[in-house]
Amino acid sequence: MGHFNDYEADQSRLYNLGHVEDINSSESKAKVKGIWKITGILTIITIVEVLGGLMLSETADASGMRWMLNTGFIILTVLKAYFIVSNFMHLGDEKKGMRLLVYVPLTLFIWFIIAFLADGSWWLWINENMGYSHPA
Amino acid sequence: MSTAAVANKRNKWMGGESPFDISYGKMMMWFFLMSDAFTFGAFLISYGTIRFSSPLWPDPNAVFRAFPGGFENAPLMFVSLMTFILILSSVTMVLAVHAGHCRDKKGVVKWMIWTILGGIAFLSCQAWEWIHLNHEGGWWGSFRDGADMSHLANFFAATVSPQDLATYGADAAHKFFNFFFTITGFHGFHVFSGVVFNIMILVFTMNGVFEKKGHYEWVEKCGLYWHFVDLVWVFVFTCFYLL
DSSP states (O other), rough: OOHHHHHHOTTHHTTOOOOOOOTTTHHHHHHHHHHHHHHHHHHHHHHHHHHIIIHHHHHHHHHTOOHHHHHHHHHHHHHHHHHIIIIIOOOSSSSSHHHHHHHHHHTTHHHHHHHHHHHHHHHHHHHHHOOOSSOO | OOOHHHTTTGGGGGGSSSSTSSOOHHHHHHHHHHHHHHHHEEEEEHHHHHHHOOOOOOOOOSSOOTTTTTTOTTTTHHHHHHHHHHHHHHHHHHHHHHHHHHHHHHHHHHHHHHHHHHHHHHHHHHHHHHHHOOOTSSSSSSSTTTTTTTTTTGGTTTTTTTTHHHIIHHHHHHHHHHHHHHHHHHHHHHHHHHHHHHHHHHHHHHHTOOOOOTTTTTHHHHHHHHHHHHHHHHHIIIIIOOO
């Protein structure tokens, strides 16, 4: 029973919460340096995205290459998301089982996005080809 | 089977320890964030569905081209500033979490104050953007029958023909603004509640609550929520302002 009470009252014994780092240690300083490095990467990716949106938008629309620009945007977005989740949210430091518990359900989005965008395209097609907007 | 054999087969799933080496609260925060990710995902994907079904759609470079101070031709600049503010407040949050790991109370206080200021700055920017778009006629339910259409052409690329604009413009702008205000509003509400949580954490830290508890895990849990808000913004930014 004593053990059970400990379990409820002080989780720090179970999950190693009592572990303390020294803010002035070289390990701690390296971590802070790593955080600023990720900040730099996120900033650079955002700048690239904005420049792409500003300078390449019209060219992409005019040449029918919009999908290439958009693919680039999506890759950069997923890359940013990965850096935030893995480094800022420290998911990369969790146990493999915990990582999978988060990542695997999110793969549902792959189906979700494909199905719903296809549905949208179908509605556009049906309205343009079989719509009643131009009565004879 | 002897007891020794059973003891050898003990694994992390047999109780008494955490298989994922993670506390209950932190795991529940991850589950909450996953469900929230699906809510935001559903919003953004329905935006995509409607957009794919529309013959015409507003051009982000035309909709978001204003900057405070009377600048009317600075496409994407203001929203880039907002994005940068949110990224920086995410960074100060990680630094607060790190200070918490080191039980550095002063550091946690310092970085939490910066994080809260970043959140307030972001919300202020969003308020400005909403008010600006509202002055141009955009709101929930705008650009329907009989509405003022004088600003409508402002939201579309210059290459859109007047005929297309007249046929499809109002409907597209109507849908666009419904989604824009709903999704950025839902996100803004997350930012607002995040700021409230962060202020609570700051007060607890200053009162020495975590010193007494022996760990700063609450900073970490609120940090997860705060980073998630930043993460959602990354996707909102792409869907509304870039694609």
